[in-house]
Structure formats: C-alpha cells, structure tokens
C-alpha cells in the first residue's frame with residue numbers, strides 16, 4: 001500500500017450558515033422564515049458554532065486532524081452595502097488564531113452559497129456589477145484575515161446551479177421556489193431576490209466566473225501566503241451503452257469551471273455519488289441500488305473516479321474538500337471512508353498530485369432545504385444543549401490521519 005505523504009492535509013469541512021446559527025442578515029435566513037418557504041425547517045441556532053467554534057476546533061485537533069475547513073459569512077462582515085463590521089472580522093480573526101493554536105491549517109470558504117440579504121435583494125450575482133461587490137468584500141477579508149489563512153476557496157461548488165439543473169431539477173418545485181423568492185423580495189421592498197443555490201447558470205454564471213477572478217486578484221494583492229482555489233461539485237459519470245451521452249452530460253455539469261480551475265493553485269474536489277448516463281441522458285437508479293439517506297447512490301468508489309478526472313482534465317494540485325455520507329448508521333460512514341481512501345492511495349501511487357482529504361462534515365448540521373434530518377457529521381450535536389459527541393467514524397478517520405502522518409501504516413490498517 002502507498003503511504004499518504006507526511007504533509008497530507010487531513011481535515012473536516014463545515015460551512016458558516018450550516019453551523020454558526022443566528023445568521024439573520026443572510027438571504028437564506030429570510031428564505032427559511034417567510035411563510036412561503038420551501039425549507040423543511042429554519043436554521044435557527046444551528047450548532048451555535050458562532051460561539052462554540054473553540055470547542056469544534058479543539059475537538060477536530062484532538063481527533064487527529066491538521067486542517068479545519070470553515071466559512072466566513074459575508075452577511076455578518078458586510079451587513080449593509082459598503083458597511084464593514086470590524087467586530088465580525090475580528091471574530092473570524094479569533095477563529096483563525098484558534099486554529100493555529102491547535103495546530104490546524106485554516107481552510108477558508110469565501111462563499112458557501114449564502115450572501116447578505118441586501119445583495120440578494122438587489123439581484124445577487126444576476127447583476128453585472130456583482131463582481132465589483134464581491135471583490136470589495138474579498139479585499140476586506142484579505143486585508144484583515146490574509147495573514148492567518150492557509151487555504152482560501154472562492155466559491156463552494158461553483159457549478160452548483162448546473163448540478164441542480166442537470167440532475168435534481170424537479171419542475172414541480174419551481175412554483176414553490178418562485179413564491180418563496182417573491183415573498184423574500186417583498187419583505188425587502190424589492191422586485192427581486194436572487195440566491196446562489198436557486199438561480200440558473202444562465203442567470204449568474206458569467207458573473208460568478210468574473211467574481212472568482214476579481215476576488216483572486218483582490219486577495220493576491222493583500223497580505224498572506226495562502227493557496228487559492230475553487231471547489232467544484234463532481235460526480236463519477238459513467239456512460240452506459242453505445243451512443244451514451246456521458247460526455248455531453250459532463251460538459252453540461254462543469255461548464256466553464258474546469259477551465260477556471262486551471263488557473264487556481266488547487267482545485268477542491270467535492271464528491272458524493274455517481275451518475276449513469278445512457279443514450280437518453282441520466283438513468284434512474286435500479287430498485288435494488290444501495291442509497292444514502294439523501295436518496296442518491298452509495299458509491300464510495302466515485303471519489304477515486306473524480307480525482308482521476310480532475311487530474312486529467314484540470315491538471316492542478318487536488319484537495320478533496322468534501323466527501324461524506326448522510327446516514328444515521330455510522331458504520332456506513334466508516335465503510336465509505338475506508339473504501340474511498342483505498343481509491344485515493346491508488347491515485348497517489350499513480351503519481352496524481354493529490355494533497356489532502358477533507359471530510360464533510362465535522363458536525364451534524366443544517367442541510368439546507370432538508371433541515372436537520374440529514375446526518376453527515378462525524379460528530380453528533382444535541383439539538384437542545386449543543387453538546388458535541390464524537391461518533392466512532394470521527395475516531396476512525398482521526399486515527400488514520402494521525403497514524404499516516406507518523407507513517408505508521410500497519411497500525412493504521414489495524
């Protein structure tokens with residue numbers, strides 16, 4: 001077996017809105033709380049990580065990780081257009097300091113889908129001047145936090161509109177979505193409300209690409225010596241039968257982002273499943289397919305496939321920035337991790353420049369429209385007391401991380 005390199009990045013991922021709680025100035029908070037919402041439940045206090053980040057970081061370090069992926073919340077940093085909160089920036093400075101104090105390299109997401117509600121109400125990334133505003137935010141972040149960050153990613157799953165459009169799009173959801181957005185617009189005294197997760201690529205992608213490049217420029221101009229990347233939602237795409245449409249499906253899934261990623265220091269690969277594509281497009285899962293609680297196929301081998309795809313098609317260093325499973329049965333998480341890591345070892349053995357594995361997620365958290373029912377965490381969070389309890393999978397992955405850094409591969413397998 002190949003050993004993971006000594007400096008391999010081992011971590012867990014979180015996102016600001018999904019764990020912090022009380023993100024009241026964000027577009028999602030409003031959408032979750034209008035009567036027309038399509039959300040199963042509101043995020044509310046989430047995991048209260050805005051206050052309990054110290055506990056989270058200490059736990060991640062104690063488990064054996066060397067990296068912590070988290071998001072900084074634009075809605076807190078710029079609660080009104082052009083008004084920057086020193087206190088919010090200082091908060092994230094403390095989070096960075098806490099990571100360093102525990103020996104974790106901070107991996108910061110500039111945008112993990114949420115935006116300030118004023119930004120959504122003026123048209124979000126549909127507006128041509130949105131890259132100016134995103135770059136201004138990035139500039140402030142860079143100036144204040146640049147010195148503390150080890151990795152930065154601009155957009156989380158930059159191709160998310162394509163993923164939703166080409167795979168999960170349910171036309172029946174559209175009326176509900178429109179009503180929710182209208183209610184949000186009304187609440188803001190606006191005629192529009194544009195959210196990253198619920199827009200189409202036609203509406204916002206050109207501005208997202210421009211925003212990415214402008215944010216990179218702004219961050220590079222400031223202090224710090226961090227690696228800058230973008231993360232992409234990737235799935236194993238398997239063509240089935242002659243004349244299958246796999247290539248067309250892939251082109252549609254990634255759009256311009258493979259090219260964009262070629263200019264980044266690293267690409268963040270985020271993988272959860274496989275799609276099988278026949279001559280007519282995506283095939284339904286057979287009735288006996290093994291599924292995760294999210295309903296999609298359980299396919300731990302998909303990670304190896306996407307890392308190989310990213311190496312082939314992008315050719316930049318790769319960090320797996322998300323990979324995980326929704327399951328209330330933690331033994332499935334352990335199995336997923338073991339099978340996926342074997343695939344990563346084969347990638348390394350073949351010389352692929354793979355730098356790290358960051359598991360989604362540290363905590364059971366707010367899974368967007370699906371609320372708190374989906375359990376992706378290595379760590380359970382009591383919804384009333386916020387008490388954190390590490391699951392066996394957390395110890396398992398943490399031990400692999402620790403032992404592989406010590407190059408104690410036999411113990412790691414035992």
Ligand code: FCB
Nearest residue numbers: 015156157322360367376
């Ligand atoms: C990814 C998202 C992350 C979480 C996981 C389950 O697509 O980036 O926030 O929702 O899926």
